[in-house]
Amino acid sequence: MFESAEIGHVIDKAAYKTEEASLREALLEAQYELQQRSQFPVLLLIHGMDGAGRGDMLNQINEWLDPRLIHTAAFDTPNDDARERPWMWRYWRELPAKGRIGMFFGSYYSDALFDRVDSKINRDTFDKQLFDILRFERMLSNDGVLVLKFWLHLTEEKQRKRLRTLEKDPATAWRVSQADWQHHQQYKRIRDNAEHMMRLTNTAYSPWLVVDGEDANYRSLAVGRALLQALQQRLAMAESWHPRSDVAPITPPADNKLLLESLQLEQTLSKDDYRQQLAALQGRLNGLTRDPRFAEHSLVLAFEGNDAAGKGGAIRRITQALDARLYRVVPVAAPSEEERAMPWLWRFWRQVPGKGKVTIFDRTWYGRVLVERVEGFADTADWMRGYYEINDFEHQLTDNKAIVLKFWLAISADEQLARFKAREETGFKRFKITEEDWRNRDKWDAYKVAVCDMIDRTSTSAVPWTLVPANNKYYARIKVLTTVCEALEARLGKA
């Protein structure tokens, strides 16, 4: 991987000056076109050996381009917020929006590489993390992000010379830390593992570019040119760009008998029984969230259901039982402008709870395969890969010890009609019913198929869907609370 970068590359001052002027102009032009069109974001990862000029390169790019449109993020040891959440969370937070350039100094690659170099993880775990990265970058790339990865290289000998030179000069001595020398001691181990890392993450759409970092002129031109070429190529194809679009057909059951139809929607529970059970369950839930063992976990509750199925009511019966400092309810509507400029899962990643916390989603990321599918807001290829991306997202949550429960509240078409009418007639409930609700009702059957496909493709014992018959609100609320309590007890070892 490093052979070409180790033969010595130099560009003299005159040649550099000549090219720099035109390169800079072309880069700025491309950057403004990127911003004006705002069709895709660019993510630049700057990695490399200590002393190979990563910091200088970062500054150079900020100097060449319009820094107001560049979002730079440096990643060091994760803070508490990040440590409590899945590994990728802090990188999701810093992703650039469409039309902008994000520049990461250190990234998920550094985490994996140095955990391996420091023997904190074994080779298998290293590989697993690299495949995590691969799937993450593939998802970004499918969503349109242009990911560019640079490795600024130095041979062991040149690194030693460079660190010594910097140390000798009082003006630059501060730039050499003990960590730099430690890394120098580990040079071969870093080099070998970096090679392995690149080998497993070198994809056609997002390959590594290794650049000899010794000569500043060479390094700058190499990175600058590569950035320009990638930007221009992608801008030129912008309209015709698309991720892979071949998807398998979805086949309905051969007898057209749908899971949802097998649900017994009518259930009975008297008001008295409801009150009694509710009080007991809320006390039980409260105790569970105060259990010291819960501090190792987090709880993610996802609510979906027919319009007017009683999601809000069910959620309130849960929050009544929780300490207000522990939970957050996230209502999910159409994405905001800011959210539309990011990869689609971004708005859910930002809501991932820390340890000991509860996040309740009133409508969820499943909108991708429900409303966006049925209404045609997303291309078939996009919502089809949504199942995989959702499973991957939830896998990262549960891998981080989150307890993830998903509820589909189901009512019959007749019951919905009755509730819609009641809402229209009751003053304080009128805001809850809109034209859109009536329109959605027309697509009842299409939603039914989408819900069944969703459950078939995303429900597992680790992150189960619970189908809740909800014609009787009391029954539905008790069913939800019971499910939450039992899942917590099972996980906390109290079952």
Add this chain to the structure above:
Amino acid sequence: MFESAEIGHVIDKAAYKTEEASLREALLEAQYELQQRSQFPVLLLIHGMDGAGRGDMLNQINEWLDPRLIHTAAFDTPNDDARERPWMWRYWRELPAKGRIGMFFGSYYSDALFDRVDSKINRDTFDKQLFDILRFERMLSNDGVLVLKFWLHLTEEKQRKRLRTLEKDPATAWRVSQADWQHHQQYKRIRDNAEHMMRLTNTAYSPWLVVDGEDANYRSLAVGRALLQALQQRLAMAESWHPRSDVAPITPPADNKLLLESLQLEQTLSKDDYRQQLAALQGRLNGLTRDPRFAEHSLVLAFEGNDAAGKGGAIRRITQALDARLYRVVPVAAPSEEERAMPWLWRFWRQVPGKGKVTIFDRTWYGRVLVERVEGFADTADWMRGYYEINDFEHQLTDNKAIVLKFWLAISADEQLARFKAREETGFKRFKITEEDWRNRDKWDAYKVAVCDMIDRTSTSAVPWTLVPANNKYYARIKVLTTVCEALEARLGKA
């Protein structure tokens, strides 16, 4: 994942008969179109719970379709040949060719699933194997293979009933084995792990289809329809089908200084010194391949180089040192018709050596990113993802303890010219020089760039490229032999 398949699905005899006739006709028609066009192969994986009718389904498909165009392979415990090679090897061997349907009864999924169910592997290793599968299927799919995955399902209770019914009838009792009852005991564990497996491998282009296996009519129609729909959809888009095609641009070094140019091609070694060193090295190599520790490994030597650079001569100096039963030399030319009908790496997978064996490739899988790139035989997107696919292939070899060494034999343009002329003038060497050699010479510079890109993207300490200056044949042969001996010694712990 299994919810929809557990609500009970039945299709009565009359309805079945009516649909079967037309389904069968349509399937046959699609199959013949598939064969006539021979643009892509179809791979069908039949999995599911014991007793859910996997065997019957397989027979049914063979009955409906023209079985001469179906290649059925059942996978049980791997035999010696397979155990000595990377995990995926035996599946590569049974892949269907373009225009044909391959049907796997049991597959790489069974290996991973039951190793996990039987606790032979932990959860992390299970995940790692699932990501291996994911990359394998992505590669197949990028190469045009239509991969369809079925899971025939049964609930625990229905499985018990089914096994008992089969046992009671003397005509079917033989179909119930002890293993079936063992699996029945492990039902929940199989179900949970199968869910997890599907979750991580459910892609948009190759999703799992879960089918209720209880009622034979339902099961047959469900699978038959899904197969038909997938075939028809893909046949309809055949010309417009393409895997994802966005690739990053390749940037040459900013100073246009190429790795190959930094090589000192002229080296000196006298004939006497050569003879002496050759004898010593050949003895050393022979001893190494007889070392009992070598029986745990295998050796893969890959030779590439300029035309007339002396690959054949270098290879002969190696084989002279080896027991004829231990090695095989594989000359690689343009792919045969049979090979062109398979995913491109297939012809190399079939040559992977078993333990204690040596395979020497005279030209290799790197043709994908050399001749196929330079001559335009492969689309840019295809050879660009070639680097990744090659790295993945070699990763599987080294994971299986193969020692993989790659040599680029480099001569100067002048030296090549001299050798070409000498060949034309020497009777017995004339067959070695063709019009094509002269044409390749015209593309010297394009090849040079391709070679450098190849080395930058595929050389790591685990599977290094060795650049061999070969203007002096003696020097080149000694360099190759020394490299092989030293690598073997390092790996066998004799260095």
